[in-house]
Amino acid sequence: MAYSPNDRLELKKLSEKDGKIILKISSLIGEQECVVDLPDAEAIPVLRLTTTLKPTAPLLFPYWPRDIVVLGAAGSELLAEGEIKVKQVGTRSGQLYFSLTRPKAGSVLYLQNLTALADYNQATETSAGETVGGEWPEIGFALPPTIKNKPLEAGKSYVLSDALIAFSEEVPADEPAMVRQYLDLTAAIYLTLPKPDTSYKHWPDILQKGLTDLQTSPGCWSQVDGNHYLNAYLSDYKTPPEIMVQLAVLLPLLDYVEWTEAELEMMKTIKDGLTAFYDADLGTIMRWHPKMADKMEAVEEQMQPMVMDSWYLNHPLLNLSRLALKGDKVAEKLFLDSLEFAIKVAHHFDYTWPVFYKMDTLEVVKAETQPGKGGEKDVPGLFAHIMLQAWELTGEKRYLAEAEKSALRLLGSGFQLFYQANNTAFSAGAMLRLYKVTGKEVYKELSYLCVVNILQNTSLWDCNYGYGKNFPSFFRLFPLNDAPYTAAYEEEEVFCALHDYLRHAEGEDMLPSLRLLIAEYIRYLVDRAVYYYPPMLPKEMLSEDVKTGEVDANLWIALEDMHDGWEKSGEVGQEVYGAGNAFGILPRHYMQVDGQPFMIYTDYPTYGFSAKKHRPANFRLAGDGRLNCRLMIVKTGKGKLPEFDVRLKGHREPWKGNKTKDGHLEFILPGDSQVHIDWK
Secondary structure (H helix, E strand, O other): OOOOOOOOOEEEEEEEEOOEEEEEEEEOOEEEEEEEEOOOOOOOOEEEEEEEEEEOOOEOOOOOOOOEEOOOOOOOOOOOEEEEEEEOOOOOOEEEEEEEEEOOOEEEEEEEOHHHHHHHHHHHOOOOOOOEEEEOOEEEEOOOOOOOOOOEOOOOOEEEEEEEEEEEOOOOOOHHHHHHHHHHHHHHHHHHOOOOOOOOOOHHHHHHHHHHHHHHOHHHEEEEOOEEEEOOEOOOOOOOOEHHHHHHHHHHHHHHHHHHOOOOHHHHHHHHOHHHHEEOOOOEEOOEOOOOHHHOOOOOOOOOOOEEEHHHHHHHHHHHHHHHHOOOHHHHHHHHHHHHHHHHHHHHOOOOOOOEEEOOOOOEEEOOOOOOOOOOOOHHHHHHHHHHHHHHHHOOHHHHHHHHHHHHHHOOOHHHOOOEHHHHHHHHHHHHHHHHHHOOHHHHHHHHHHHHHHHOOEEOOOOOOHHHHHOOOOOEEOOEOOOOOEOHHHHHHHHHHHHHHHHHHOOOOOOHHHHHHHHHHHHHHHHHHHHHOHHHOOHHHEOOOOOOOOOOOOOOOOEOOEOOOOOOEOOOOEEHHHOHHHHHHHHHHEEEOOOOOEEEEEOOOEEOOOOOOOOOEEEEEOOOOOOEEEEEEEEOOOOOOOOEEEEEOOOOOOOOOEEOOOOOEEEEEEOOOEEEEEEO
16 A cells, blocks of 8 residues: 555554544655545445555656555465456556456456546656556556656645455356456446546537538548548548448438438438449448549558458448338348348358458458457457348348357457447347347347446546546547547447447346446446537647548547547547537437427436427436436527426435526436426
C-alpha cells in the first residue's frame, strides 16, 4: 500500500472511522495516508485500498514497484503459482484478472481506479495507459515513471493508488465458469467504483445537425457511373466507394425513418447504388465499387480489387439481410444471390476466417492478426448471425445448421475472441438467438463469452488529464483489441447490437451482472457519444495531420478516433460511415406520445413501451435496481407541459422530479423498475 525508495516507513497513527482503517505513514518522500475500506456483507467481497502522498519536495519517479506480490501457502517456502487471464492493454481498464493454481486458493479481479490518478498524470504529464500488468509473481499497478517529465509539487496531495479488489474462492474449471466469474466480479467492483455523473444531451437537435451536414456537405459524397455514394471519410476521394459504408449509414437511417415516419431522399440515393457492387461472375457482392477498384492506390495490403477482409464480406450481408427482412426486394435479391458464395468461403476456411484473402482464388493474403494470434476470431459468430437471418427469411433449415456449425468455432476462444467490437457484439446476439431457437445451453454461454470480450476492451475510468478534460471517456469501448483509440462507428453499432441483445434476453434466465453492465455501458455511451462531433471539442485538441481526407471542425460528422488525454484526436479523419451515431440513439431512447407536446426519454434501455397512442405510458427499465438512471419528460412544444404523475411499481408515493432550465422534467429512477406515467 505504501512505498518509499531506500527508506523505512514509519507508522505515525492508525485509526478507524466509518468502517475504514486509516494509516498515517511518514517517509522520506513525504507524508502518506493509506485508507483500507473493508468488504461489507455482500456475496462477493470487494476490498478498496487508497493511498495519497503529500511530497516534502518536488519529486520525480524514475521507478515504482508493482503493488502485488503473490505469496504461497502459510508455512511454505514455495511461492504461489497462478494464471493471469486479463491485464490492461493501452488505456483500457486498469484491470488484472488472475487465478491462484498452487495452492488452488481462488481468483482475483483487481481494478485500479485510474480516474483518481488524474492529478498525478496532469502534474507529471504521464499517461495512465499500460500501468496495470506485470509478470508473475510481481504483478498489479505501478505508477508511470517520470524520468523526463515534470515533478510533483511539494506540499500538494496526490492519489498514488486507488485499488478495488474482488475475491472468489473458485478457480474456474472451464471457459463458461471463467466467463461467469469475470462478469460477476466486474459487476461487484462496478457497484463500489466511484462513477462520474452524466448529463442530458438533447439528441433531436444533435441529429438534425448531423443529418444536415451529411446531406449537404460535398465532402461526404462521390459520384461514380451516374450514382452518388458516401465516402468512407470526409473529402476522401482516393478510396473507391465501399458497400459496407453505404449500408452502415443506410440501416440507422432506416431506424430513424421508421421512428419519425418521415421520408429521406438520401436513402433512395444510397439504395440506387447498391446493385453496382454485385459481381455476377463470382456470384457475390464485392467490397469496392467495380468501376473504381482498379484505380485505387494500394497504400494498404487489402486495398486491391480482389482482396477481401473477412468481416467486410459478412458485415454487408448482415445489413442486406436486415433490409430484406423489412421487405426491401432489391436487398433481398442481393443477399440471397450472394449467400452461396459466402457459404463456399466459410466451408473453404472451415468456419475459421483469416484476415485477408482473394475473392477469386480464396488464396490467403494474411492469415493472422499477429503471429500465433489467429485470424478474425469473431467472424464465425458474425457468419452465424447471417445464417440465422437467411433461415428466418427463407425457412430453409440448412441455414440454421450452418449457423450452429459456425457458432461452435467460438468455443475455446477465451479472452482472445474479440477482433472487432461490432462483430463481437453481433456474435453475442446471434448466440443468444441460437440458444432461444435450439434450447442448447452452449449458445447462451457463448453469448456471455462474446459480451465478456467486449467488456474487457472498455475503460472503466475517466481520462481527466490533458485534452481528456474536454470530453467524458468513462466506459468507452475500443474498436480493435489493440487499437490505441476509441471510434464512433464501432461504438454506435455495439450500442445498437447490445440493445438488440437485451431485447432477446427479455424473459430469459440471464446473469444479473450481465444485465447490469450492458445497461451501464449504454447509459454512458448516450452521454459520451456527442463528443465524437468536432463542434463539441476545442479546436486545439484536433490533429493537424489527418491520415485520410480532412477534418472540418465545424461539421457534425463524427471523428474516427478519440485518444489518450495527451494525444490529439481526429488524426485518422472524420468517418462518414460513423454517421449512424445519432440515428441509432434517438429511436431507442425517446418514446413518442401521439398528440402530446412531449417525449419520454431514458438513458437506460426500456422494454414494452405502451403509450404511443393511448395513455398512461407504461414500460420497464433495463439495468439493476442498485443503480440509477435518468428519465426525462422532454418538452417538444411551445406551450406549458401537462402535470405528470410518475410512479414505480412497488412504491406507493409518486416519484418527484425537477424542472430543468430548458423546461424539461428530470427524474432519477432505480434500474429494473416498472414505470407508470400519467398526465393531465
